[in-house]
Amino acid sequence: MYDDTDPRAAAVYRALLDSCAPAQRLAQAARLSAAIRALAEAGLRQRHPDAGPHELRWRLAALCYGESFAERMLGPGPGAAR
Secondary structure: OOOOOOHHHHHHHHHHHHHOOHHHHHHHHHHHHHHHHHHHHHHHHHHOOOOOHHHHHHHHHHHHHOHHHHHHHHOOOOOOOO
């Protein structure tokens, strides 16, 4: 399953996954995704303390999907000639 995971631990993890209903697995994936997003947002706020909401939204989009996506969806990025 994972090259850096002990096979016994991987088996326990797989058994736990297999014991969950699909809705439970989906809910857990959504919780993990929200946690990762919150950590990314906190990191961006720490690295760019003077950034406003639009800049932080742009930076998050660029981090997750790339700068070209962020520019297409949200306009020019921070520091771009306006």
